[in-house]
Amino acid sequence: MRATNMLNHRLTLLPLAAALLFALSACSENPKAAASVEATSADKTEEAHAEGEAEHDEESGHAEEGEHAEESEATAPVKMNEAALKAAGITLQTLQPSSLSEELRAPGEVVDSAYGTTLITPRVAALVVRRHVKLGDEVRAGVPLATLASVEVSDAQAELRIAEQEWRRVSALGREAVAGRRITEAKVAVDRARAKAQAYGLPGASSGTVNGQFTLTAPHAGRITEDDFVVGERIEPGKALFRLVDESIVWVDAKLPPGTVSRIEAGSAATVVIGGERIAAKVLRSAHRTSDATRSATIRLEVANKEDRLHGGDFVEVYFEATAAANALDKSATQLSVPTDALVQLEGDTVVFRRSADGALEPVAVRAGEVVGDRTVIREGLKAGDTVVVAGAFAVKSQMLKAQLGEGHAH
Numbered sequence: 001m002r003a004t005n006m007l008n009h010r011l012t013l014l015p016l017a018a019a020l021l022f023a024l025s026a027c028s029e030n031p032k033a034a035a036s037v038e039a040t041s042a043d044k045t046e047e048a049h050a051e052g053e054a055e056h057d058e059e060s061g062h063a064e065e066g067e068h069a070e071e072s073e074a075t076a077p078v079k080m081n082e083a084a085l086k087a088a089g090i091t092l093q094t095l096q097p098s099s100l101s102e103e104l105r106a107p108g109e110v111v112d113s114a115y116g117t118t119l120i121t122p123r124v125a126a127l128v129v130r131r132h133v134k135l136g137d138e139v140r141a142g143v144p145l146a147t148l149a150s151v152e153v154s155d156a157q158a159e160l161r162i163a164e165q166e167w168r169r170v171s172a173l174g175r176e177a178v179a180g181r182r183i184t185e186a187k188v189a190v191d192r193a194r195a196k197a198q199a200y201g202l203p204g205a206s207s208g209t210v211n212g213q214f215t216l217t218a219p220h221a222g223r224i225t226e227d228d229f230v231v232g233e234r235i236e237p238g239k240a241l242f243r244l245v246d247e248s249i250v251w252v253d254a255k256l257p258p259g260t261v262s263r264i265e266a267g268s269a270a271t272v273v274i275g276g277e278r279i280a281a282k283v284l285r286s287a288h289r290t291s292d293a294t295r296s297a298t299i300r301l302e303v304a305n306k307e308d309r310l311h312g313g314d315f316v317e318v319y320f321e322a323t324a325a326a327n328a329l330d331k332s333a334t335q336l337s338v339p340t341d342a343l344v345q346l347e348g349d350t351v352v353f354r355r356s357a358d359g360a361l362e363p364v365a366v367r368a369g370e371v372v373g374d375r376t377v378i379r380e381g382l383k384a385g386d387t388v389v390v391a392g393a394f395a396v397k398s399q400m401l402k403a404q405l406g407e408g409h410a411h
Contacts, residue, residue, distance in 0.1 A: 077360035078353075078399045088399075090392030092355060096384055097336050103319050104264070108254035108272065108301070110314040112225070116246030120216055121238055124200045126150035128231050128241070129213060135227035139218045139244070146229075146241055147215045154212030156197045161210060163193035222246040225312065245312070250305045252281060254318040255296040261286050264320050270301055271319040274310065279303055281318070336384060337375040343368060344393045346400075352382060353389040353396045361389060361396050 080088070126148035133145050167190040170178045197203070202214050226243030229235060252272055256264075270281045281301040301318065303310060310316070343350055343366070351363040366381030382388065389396055 076400065076403060077356060077362040078396055078403065079358075079360045080399070085392075088392055088395040090395055091390050092387050093390040094385060094387045095336055095338070095378075095382060103321060104256065104260060106254040106256045106299075106318045106320065108252045108316045108318040110303075110310045110312055110316060111251045111253055112245045112247075112312045113249050113251050113302070116220070116222065116249060118219055118222070118244045119240040120145055120218075120242040120244055121240045122148055122150075122201065122216065122235055123237055124150050124152045125234065125236055126153065126214075128229055128233050128235060131229075131231060132215075133224055133242070135224055137224045139222065139224065141218055141220050143218045145216045145218055145224075145244075147213055148235065149211070149213045150200075151212055153200050153202065153214050154210050156193070156200050156202065157207070157210040157212065160190075160193040160197045160202075160205075163190040164205070166190070216241065218244060220244070220246060247305055247308060247311070250303050250310050250312070251284070252301040252303055252310075252316060252318060254299045254301065254320075256299060256320075258297045261297045261299065264299060269321060272301065272303055272310070273317040273319065274314060277309065279309065283320070335369075336378045336382060338378060338382075338388060339390050340371060340374055340376045342388060342390050342393050343376060344397050346397060352378075353393055354382065355387045355389075363400070364388075 080090070085092070127150070128146060129149050130147040131145075132147070133139055133143070139145070163186075167186045170183050170186045175183065194205070200214065201216065222244045223246075224242050225245045226240065229239075229241050235241060254270075264283060264286060266283055266285050268283045270283055272279045272281045281303045284300045284302050286297075286299050299320075338352060342352055344353075345351075346363050349363075349365040350368055352366050353361045354364045356362050364381050367379040369377030369379045371377075
């Protein structure tokens with residue numbers, strides 16, 4: 001349209017220019033006439049220019065009005081009744097500030113709880129005479145595990161037996177027949193023999209035998225998870241015969257990037273998943289060191305293993321409820337947020353559809369913050385108490401665009 005007007009303007013000027021040339025040639029001998037013709041032509045030229053500019057201004061004004069009209073049509077609110085909202089899958093929600101958290105996923109490995117694990121080992125060099133349990137057995141506290149024999153134990157048993165007999169003799173005679181010094185020496189001797197026997201893992205009283213055999217028993221209930229010996233083998237002090245584990249409670253070590261560890265609090269709840277089964281867990285402690293090899297940090301969890309589902313060495317998945325990064329230091333902070341799916345792009349802006357006072361859904365430009373889980377923090381544009389579309393935002397956008405296209409065809 002603008003190009004057509006400019007062309008018409010130029011065509012209007014051509015006859016004026018031709019007339020001017022003709023008048024100048026005809027009046028070349030009459031200077032006064034020529035001056036008059038030039039003045040008249042100049043006035044007409046200026047008038048033509050003025051008309052062209054007026055037409056151009058009028059055209060520009062119409063173009064601007066058209067642009068404003070199109071913009072108004074594009075952002076016009078959409079009115080839908082409750083039935084239409086339900087049919088389109090559109091859900092509204094009133095915004096309120098809240099603390100944000102997200103579920104972090106991490107690989108984990110089940111390990112035996114050190115607080116419920118005992119290595120069964122002799123305290124003196126000995127030979128294995130008999131085993132009473134085998135690998136995988138569940139045992140109760142006090143159950144015999146293995147019988148061993150040792151020369152040192154035989155000597156300790158003999159010393160204890162002699163010391164006890166002497167103590168009983170002097171005690172029976174009394175201070176009237178035995179000097180006080182002798183009674184004291186007998187008491188010290190029996191106490192020393194008992195201490196030596198207990199240091200070897202023997203009872204604190206003589207059993208009446210000095211064959212050097214002694215039995216290792218279970219200090220608590222649990223399962224035999226390691227069994228590394230054969231009968232007749234000589235066992236040195238400190239070498240483990242059995243590993244006894246109380247599996248009612250196990251630990252899980254989860255690996256996480258160092259940057260997320262600070263968002264997980266000790267004592268917070270977590271979930272361990274193995275074979276599709278979800279088991280509740282509790283965070284014992286966060287890592288204080290990053291692995292040099294994997295560049296990951298370890299968080300340890302405690303899990304009640306009620307159905308004996310978890311065993312040391314199992315690989316599992318762990319899900320943590322982590323606080324938002326922005327709230328890591330201020331646990332009481334709350335923020336205004338919407339589901340990330342509630343944000344759409346409209347005319348180059350990030351908008352959320354808000355319900356106005358008359359019930360219409362209108363687009364509101366917002367400034368989005370960080371994304372936490374499936375929600376996005378809203379920095380500007382909305383306030384607490386606003387009712388917005390939290391599901392079906394694209395359906396609202398489609399309705400708005402359809403309405404715009406319908407008005408355009410009507411024109």
